[in-house]
Amino acid sequence: MSLTTxxxxxxxxxxxxxxxxxxxxxxALISIVPLLxxxxxxxxxxxxxxxxxxxxxxxxxxxxxCNLFTTRxxxxxxxINSLGPATGFCDxxxxxxxxxxxxxxxxxxxxxxxxxxxxxxxxxxxxxxxxSAYGFSRFKVPLADDLLFFILSxxxxxxxxxxxxxxxxxxxxxLSDTALGMILLYTAVNVSLAVWxxxxxxxxxxxxYEEAAMIxxxxxxxxFWRTVLxxxxxxxxxxxxxxxxFAWNEYAFAALLTSGTAQTxxxxxxxxxxxxxxxxxxxxxxxxxxxxxxxxxTILLRKQLxxxxxxxxxxx
Amino acid sequence: xxxxxxxxxARATPEPLARKVRGISDKGLAWLFIxxxxxxxxxxxxxxxxxxxxxxxxxxxxxxxxxVVKNLGFANYQRILGDQDIWIAMQTTAHFVFWTILLQTLxxxxxxxxxxxxxxxxxxxxxxxxxxxxxxxxxVGNFWRFLYEPQIGLFSYVISFVSGIPPTSIQMLSNVSLAxxxxxxxxxWMWTPYVMLICLAGLRSIPEYIYEAAEVxxxxxxxxxxxxxxPMALPFIMLAVLFRGIENFKMFDMVNLLTGxxxxxxxxxxxxxxxxxxxxxxxxxxxxAFAIILFxxxxxxxxxxxxxxxxxxxx
Numbered sequence: 001m002s003l004t005t006x007x008x009x010x011x012x013x014x015x016x017x018x019x020x021x022x023x024x025x026x027x028a029l030i031s032i033v034p035l036l037x038x039x040x041x042x043x044x045x046x047x048x049x050x051x052x053x054x055x056x057x058x059x060x061x062x063x064x065x066c067n068l069f070t071t072r073x074x075x076x077x078x079x080i081n082s083l084g085p086a087t088g089f090c091d092x093x094x095x096x097x098x099x100x101x102x103x104x105x106x107x108x109x110x111x112x113x114x115x116x117x118x119x120x121x122x123x124x125x126x127x128x129x130x131x132s133a134y135g136f137s138r139f140k141v142p143l144a145d146d147l148l149f150f151i152l153s154x155x156x157x158x159x160x161x162x163x164x165x166x167x168x169x170x171x172x173x174x175l176s177d178t179a180l181g182m183i184l185l186y187t188a189v190n191v192s193l194a195v196w197x198x199x200x201x202x203x204x205x206x207x208x209y210e211e212a213a214m215i216x217x218x219x220x221x222x223x224f225w226r227t228v229l230x231x232x233x234x235x236x237x238x239x240x241x242x243x244x245x246f247a248w249n250e251y252a253f254a255a256l257l258t259s260g261t262a263q264t265x266x267x268x269x270x271x272x273x274x275x276x277x278x279x280x281x282x283x284x285x286x287x288x289x290x291x292x293x294x295x296x297x298t299i300l301l302r303k304q305l306x307x308x309x310x311x312x313x314x315x316x
Numbered sequence: 317x318x319x320x321x322x323x324x325x326a327r328a329t330p331e332p333l334a335r336k337v338r339g340i341s342d343k344g345l346a347w348l349f350i351x352x353x354x355x356x357x358x359x360x361x362x363x364x365x366x367x368x369x370x371x372x373x374x375x376x377x378x379x380x381x382x383x384v385v386k387n388l389g390f391a392n393y394q395r396i397l398g399d400q401d402i403w404i405a406m407q408t409t410a411h412f413v414f415w416t417i418l419l420q421t422l423x424x425x426x427x428x429x430x431x432x433x434x435x436x437x438x439x440x441x442x443x444x445x446x447x448x449x450x451x452x453x454x455x456v457g458n459f460w461r462f463l464y465e466p467q468i469g470l471f472s473y474v475i476s477f478v479s480g481i482p483p484t485s486i487q488m489l490s491n492v493s494l495a496x497x498x499x500x501x502x503x504x505w506m507w508t509p510y511v512m513l514i515c516l517a518g519l520r521s522i523p524e525y526i527y528e529a530a531e532v533x534x535x536x537x538x539x540x541x542x543x544x545x546x547p548m549a550l551p552f553i554m555l556a557v558l559f560r561g562i563e564n565f566k567m568f569d570m571v572n573l574l575t576g577x578x579x580x581x582x583x584x585x586x587x588x589x590x591x592x593x594x595x596x597x598x599x600x601x602x603x604x605a606f607a608i609i610l611f612x613x614x615x616x617x618x619x620x621x622x623x624x625x626x627x628x629x630x631x
Contacts, residue, residue: 024445131348
């Protein structure tokens, strides 16, 4: 071997590493621009947001957030002057545009709907998924492979195709536009992911633990509760976050099956309009608030990400 | 023997839970654990599916629930297969699936291959690249409408700045030939990280000693790439392609928000046609038949997919 090769024969050279690094960093930075733009736009005033050329440097304002949470009506300056002093920053900002705050907007209730439906359906999906995954992992279930395929295949149906009969069924059952209906539906969609992911996690827990516990006098159910569940917590948490992200992001069902009381944030945000079209700073503000939880979850999940997106097929 | 002892000890433990389930055999417990999931899926997925099959043979309209429902036999199916618009929608879908998958696989694999050089800080940049795919396609896709605005949109501005084309003439969403690409761009931006992540797993699964052996045999880098790297990562690439294929076949959110199928029907993919027929024209029976046809197509894809999945798993 020549003395000049200081590195291992197969390791990439320093030069190729540097080029690879530069390309990856460039891609990462470019791909993150739209997200930074959402964040920046949420702090622009409406005139700044539609300026040409697009403004990179601007005076930050929380007008977008004010507009997101309120509805406003246009008033004459005389009327506005007749009102008392402005209460709070939003009031002041709105008055400068010859408007007064008429009341809260629908954003907060829609956001709360998203929280209730996402957490409710995640809880149910993970609960059912854990039981089924344990069943499939530990017992001889007749037609197990067919059942598992059946569970997974429900995930492949186009949402609009599923929505037609669900729409009719919910209308008959009085579940249209209710949080319960959406929780049931998202549970059904997510349970397939939960079963497949959790089966993988539970398969990895050695059976010997439960067998030992059962020899010690535990029943099967106690052994499941005391030995399997504690060891599966990481897997259950990761699965829960995946279900939560799906339910949080879901749009097609929500747009077709909810319209008022149970509407979630994704179909609501595109409908935020101001005077003369879309109120982009308000949309950006809503989008920012909506995306932050997902960013946190992505960072928490990064080690399990691969497993989650492939239904447990690829494990690192 | 062992069971008997365990049973005896179990009987001695004063757990209320233990008493309640003593009688349940393993088989009973298995069904107790599995049946709630199956029941839920039967109620929310299978029952509606059969309902849709029934409706597909009728002229039912959801906005006129009191009208007499007529049985049409296979007429809906015949009409769909002869419907020019449906075929155009299927072509649009195929075009869309083809280009998104091609771009995402090429870029995704290249990125994974570069990340696999393990330069300093690669973990951080990889996580950053992964962010777009976790976000809501609807909410983020909606914001892209703003980026695509002629003149004031950042995307149009950058393109006109780079290319010198006047910014008012870059009408990404309303130009017939650009509108499909506006969706392909957003989809590729969003889902390339997905393909990248799976490819990265593939590249990392290749054992080092194979490259060492190739090095000993003085195989060129080019040769190593074509005869080791690519074939060994192929099952993973396939997996990513199948996943994206199925997902993009169902594609609805982004298209609905970016173009709504327009201008005209240039970006009208199958899901949009289905939505228009079912929830705007209220041709419930007709759209149910189309939904069933899509089911069958996706089911076929899913079957292939699961087989590929098991192949990758066995490695």
